[in-house]
Amino acid sequence: QFSQYIKQWYQRRxxxxxxxxxxxxxxxxxxxxxxxxxxxxxxxxxxxxxxERGAFYCVLDTGLARTSSGARIFGVLKGAVxxxxxxxxxxxxxxxxxxxxxxxxxxxxxxxIFGEHIxxxxxxxxxxDEESYKRQFSQYIKExxxxxxxxxxxxKAHAAIRADxxxxxxxxxxxxxxxxxxxxxxxxxxQRKARVAQKKAAFLALQ
Numbered sequence: 001q002f003s004q005y006i007k008q009w010y011q012r013r014x015x016x017x018x019x020x021x022x023x024x025x026x027x028x029x030x031x032x033x034x035x036x037x038x039x040x041x042x043x044x045x046x047x048x049x050x051x052e053r054g055a056f057y058c059v060l061d062t063g064l065a066r067t068s069s070g071a072r073i074f075g076v077l078k079g080a081v082x083x084x085x086x087x088x089x090x091x092x093x094x095x096x097x098x099x100x101x102x103x104x105x106x107x108x109x110x111x112x113i114f115g116e117h118i119x120x121x122x123x124x125x126x127x128x129d130e131e132s133y134k135r136q137f138s139q140y141i142k143e144x145x146x147x148x149x150x151x152x153x154x155x156k157a158h159a160a161i162r163a164d165x166x167x168x169x170x171x172x173x174x175x176x177x178x179x180x181x182x183x184x185x186x187x188x189x190x191q192r193k194a195r196v197a198q199k200k201a202a203f204l205a206l207q
Contacts, residue, residue, distance in 0.1 A: 010095075011115040013075035014040065014082070015157050021083020022165035024056055036084035040158055042096065042109030047086040055086035070095040070112070078113070114151040122147035 018036070025031040034055045037045050047055045058080075065073040074093050081087050091097050096108030111117065122140070125133040126147065134141060145153060187195070 009115065009118060010070075010072050010075040011113050011118070011154055013072055014079035014113050015154060015161060017076045017079030018083040018158065019079075019161035019165045021080045021085045022162060023167070025084050026165060028056060030056060030084070034084035034086075037082040038162075040082055040110070040113050042094075042106040042111075042113055044091050044104065044106070045081055047081065047084060055084065057086045060087055060089065067093065069093050069097060069099075075113075078109075114154045116151065119147045119150040122150075 025034055033050050060077050062073050091104040094109050095112040096105040
């Protein structure tokens with residue numbers, strides 16, 4: 001599900017929001033006209049109007065999210081733009097932009113999109129502290145994903161999302177299914193009266 005991106009790393013946000021963008025365009029019948037970036041490469045990309053219908057236009061609302069350079073919220077922006085949405089932006093906050101020279105290095109951004117920084121951390125942790133590696137990356141180990149496989153994993157994810165951005169089919173709930181509820185069950189009038197009588201009796205017993 002694309003919706004589970006709030007706590008995810010930068011590269012996951014790019015992939016997931018690219019899928020959301022593709023889904024929006026498909027729903028509006030714009031997916032063939034505005035296909036976005038075929039393969040994520042970190043290069044600057046701006047959606048331009050083609051034909052009679054313009055691209056779906058939206059504005060990034062960062063809310064209370066941090067907007068420092070390289071922040072994960074800009075991974076959301078990059079994924080949405082690469083997916084074919086028209087969002088006004090610049091590359092100044094993307095990973096790879098140098099404030100001093102004013103130049104943008106797409107290669108640095110690409111390495112972030114494909115998780116090379118995570119791959120490097122995984123490798124160093126595996127060599128220095130195997131127990132911590134097993135604890136922090138237990139799900140990766142379970143799936144058989146090694147540090148040098150991350151780029152391949154995300155490349156396949158991007159390709160799969162572009163091929164079919166449709167949401168996963170909803171699971172059919174069993175008959176008699178009741179969702180978990182943590183609310184205190186409301187008492188009936190008879191139960192409330194019995195509770196008051198019980199409290200009165202306990203109070204009088206202490207006199």
